[in-house]
Structure formats: C-alpha cells, structure tokens
C-alpha cells in the first residue's frame with residue numbers, strides 16, 4: 502500500500518513561543534489504512550493534524566500528504582481531506598443543516614441538482630435525513646458531530662481526519678459513529694486518522710496506533726502489538742483497554758491465547774478455555 506501521509510521529526514513553534522517537537526518514529530499512514538493517534542493532553546496530537554491539514558507550517562521536519570507539502574498546496578490538500586474538528590461548533594456554519602452540508606459542493610460550483618444529490622447521499626449514509634431542515638445550533642452534541650462529518654464527507658475525500666470523534670457521545674451514538682467511519686473506510690476506501698482518549702474504542706476503529714509522549718512518537722503497531730506494552734503505555738499516561746490487558750496477563754501467565762480484536766473474539770476464546778480446549782494451555786502448569 503502506498504504512503505498517503507508522511508511526517509518526519511516535526512518541530513512547530515506557536516506565536517507565543519510554545520515549542521512542539523514530534524521526533525522518534527516517523528508518522529506514516531498508508532492509503533486505506535485506519536490510524537489512531539493516542540497520547541496524553543498536550544502531547545501534540547492536534548498540532549500534528551494541523552500540519553497534515555496545511556493549517557500550520559513546520560520550523561523543522563518533513564510533512565507530506567499525497568507527495569505534496571500541505572501548507573504550500575493548501576487547496577489541493579483540502580480537496581482531498583475531510584476533517585471533523587474537536588470543537589464542531591466552530592465548523593458548522595450553515596443556517597440550516599442542509600445548507601451547512603451543501604457548503605462545499607456549492608462552493609465548488611456544482612449545479613443545484615448535483616448539490617442536492619450529494620447532500621441526500623451523505624445524509625442517507627449517516628442516517629441524518631431527518632435533521633436536514635434543523636437549525637444546527639439547536640442540535641445535540643452527537644447530532645452536531647454527525648452533521649460536521651456529513652460536511653466533511655459530502656465530496657467523498659480520500660482522507661478523513663477526526664480529532665476526538667467520540668468525545669461527549671453516549672454509548673449508542675459512539676457505536677453508531679464507529680460503524681459509520683468503518684463503513685466509509687470499507688465501502689468507500691477512505692483513509693482514516695483519528696485522535697482519541699477513548700482507548701476502549703480503539704481496537705474497533707484502528708489498524709495502526711501511534712503513541713505520542715512528551716514530544717516524541719514512541720510506539721507504532723497494531724492494537725494487539727501496542728496494548729500489550731503496558732509499561733510504555735503507563736509512561737505515556739495511558740491505560741490499555743481492559744479486555745486486552747486481561748488477555749495480555751493470561752498470555753504472560755503462559756496461556757496460549759491470542760489477544761482479541763473485540764468482545765466476540767474474547768468470548769470465543771474464553772468459552773474454549775472453559776470447555777477445556779486443549780490448544781489453550783497454561784504452559785507453566
């Protein structure tokens with residue numbers, strides 16, 4: 502798979518002289534990949550995303566998206582990246598939900614029919630047809646996130662960047678958001694980059710995880726590889742998902758179990774253990 506995003510040893514200085522450095526491992530995203538960025542508050546996750554979006558320019562380091570330097574090719578880059586910011590209130594601007602979603606296709610000069618077709622298609626995918634006539638200001642937090650996502654996805658960009666997409670969502674809305682973004686990835690080939698503090702949701706939305714800590718990218722791997730490195734996670738002020746930690750502990754005690762991707766896999770493994778499946782043994786016993 503082709504690299505669609507490449508960031509190497511980025512250094513950014515904000516106008517108030519706050520310095521953010523992200524060295525260590527390179528940040529690489531391949532086309533069609535689902536990537537989650539984890540790290541404590543202030544680690545530099547939003548700064549990294551802002552560079553990928555071309556909103557900031559680095560003092561040092563390399564930032565490339567589709568082989569281009571984002572801040573120098575802002576318009577091309579933004580045509581290919583949909584973004585949902587942490588504070589969605591700042592990005593919803595239309596007087597009605599319909600107008601908000603229609604903003605980019607209208608701006609691109611599409612005909613009224615084409616705009617309508619695009620708005621209805623994305624509203625159907627995200628199941629928000631019933632919100633199209635509403636005034637965005639009065640929507641719930643979860644509904645606003647979906648509207649912002651619809652605005653980001655209406656032109657079906659190659660890459661979708663979401664800063665804290667699960668923030669303030671109730672369990673049902675969170676599950677809905679997970680299904681939607683996985684659908685966009687699977688059915689439309691959209692490359693996903695998300696930041697989140699919601700560690701339990703990560704195995705269901707990411708193929709690859711990056712861990713940021715104090716100006717450094719310290720760890721990269723699949724959820725199964727990353728979440729068993731409990732010491733590194735704790736140093737970065739992160740707790741592994743409970744399910745994965747449980748299986749990592751069983752493995753450390755000599756049980757021949759695979760780290761599960763989700764609750765269904767965990768259930769299957771535990772049921773096999775309870776049934777006394779001979780493949781799952783404690784090698785130390």
Ligand SMILES: Nc1ncnc2c1ncn2[C@@H]1O[C@H](COP(=O)(O)OP(=O)(O)OP(=O)(O)O)[C@@H](O)[C@H]1O
Nearest residue numbers: 515517519521540541542543544545546547548549
């Ligand atoms: N506009 C700004 N001006 C000055 N400093 C900033 C600005 N934006 C971010 N910073 C600083 O840069 C550092 C990294 O912030 P950033 O928002 O990238 O972290 P984060 O990992 O996204 O944190 P969080 O998990 O809290 O959202 C922090 O020390 C922050 O205070």
